[in-house]
Amino acid sequence: MTENKRDHIRKRIKKDYIIITFKTTTAAMAMENRCLKKGIPGRLIPLPGGIAAGCGLCFRMLPEEYAKWEKELGCGEGSGTEVYHYVM
Amino acid sequence: MIKVNALGDACPIPVVKTKNAIKELKGPGLVETLVDNEIAVQNLTKMADQKGYTVKSEKISEGQYRVLMEIGKEEAAGDEAAEPDSAVMDSVMTDAAVRNGTVVVISSDKMGRGDDELGRALMKGFIFALSQQDQLPSTILFYNGGARMTTRDSVVLQDLLSMEEEGVEILTCGTCLNHYGLTDSLAVGQVTNMYTIVEKMTLAGHIVKP
Structure with a gap:
């Protein structure tokens, strides 16, 4: 018989991230595909509760990576995206 | 005051010991219980x-x-009249799950x-959100199409590796x-094999299936 373990309770260390929100899930998934193809680091995650905007999915990056890839990401005005700093 | 030493006791023993001490009081009074984990504190508080x-x-x-309970006159009278203790049973059951x-x-x-x-995007999001919880599961089981998620090319591999590092069993x-x-x-x-999968599921406190 295998041993059944307890759940693991821990305290996570939080970090500052850039969160890019989108109007539609399609746009969010398209951003992920575009970034994968271009080798831009980041990932699609569920929208954190502290941000009340967007479709429910968002793209998360480290601030230094965002600064490096900002132009390619094209998150400026009229792009349908919003960019936030968020600690999580 | 009755002092209960429940240090080193796995739940539900602290709840049971405290309940017995309250019975011993045979009326209003104080019961102090020493325990060594927060879950036991929560269960005693809930009770x-x-x-x-x-x-x-x-x-x-x-x-x-240290958990200190004060049993008032009315509560003590209520205890004597009470039928089998549903509050204690609830605590015990909650704790069994934990x-x-x-x-x-x-x-x-x-x-x-x-x-x-x-x-696929939602499942990636689920695994990510799971890895961000303060309370991580004891075990994650992967089967059928889910088995792809624990392999080299998995997009959630880092999340799973980080949970494994925290002590989560990944099968x-x-x-x-x-x-x-x-x-x-x-x-x-x-x-793993089907026997272990069945055993893990039947003995689980909770099963979460996205």
Whole structure:
């Protein structure tokens, strides 16, 4: 018989991230595909509760990576995206 | 005051010992219980709240907590008249769930039915959100399409590796890896079989299946 373990309770260390929100899930998934193809680091995650905007999915990056890839990401005005700093 | 030493006792023993001490009081009074984990504090507090006792708790030192209950005249009278103790049973059951741990079952690389691309994005999101919880599950089981998630090319591999590092047991169905030709690609956790999958699920405190 295998041993059944307890759940693991821990305290996570939080970090500052850039969160890019989108109007539609399609746009969010398209951003992920575009970034994968271009080798831009980041990932699609569920929208954190502290941000009340967007479709429910968002793209998360480290601030230094965002600064490096900002132009390619094209998150400026009229792009349908919003960019936030968020600690999580 | 009656003092109960429940240090080193696995739940539900602290609740049972405290309940016995309250019986011994045979009336109003104080019961102090020493325990060594927060879950026991929570269970004792829950029991006290349900029974209407006044309760205070404090951390005395690392791994040592003191729970003080005051049983009033009315509550003591109520206890004598009461039928089998549902509050205690609730606490015991809650604790059994915590003790046996949460088992997360991933049977597909997609979450829900409908659009497959959305389903994959949701499942990635689920694993990510799971890895961000302060309370991690004891075990994550992967089978059928879910077995792809523990292999080399998995998009959630880092999340799973980080949870494994925190002590989460990650088990993938060997038959499923074999079926998908992924036996040599397992990159996190261990291979398991149906007997263990059944055992983990039947003994789980909670099962979470996205």
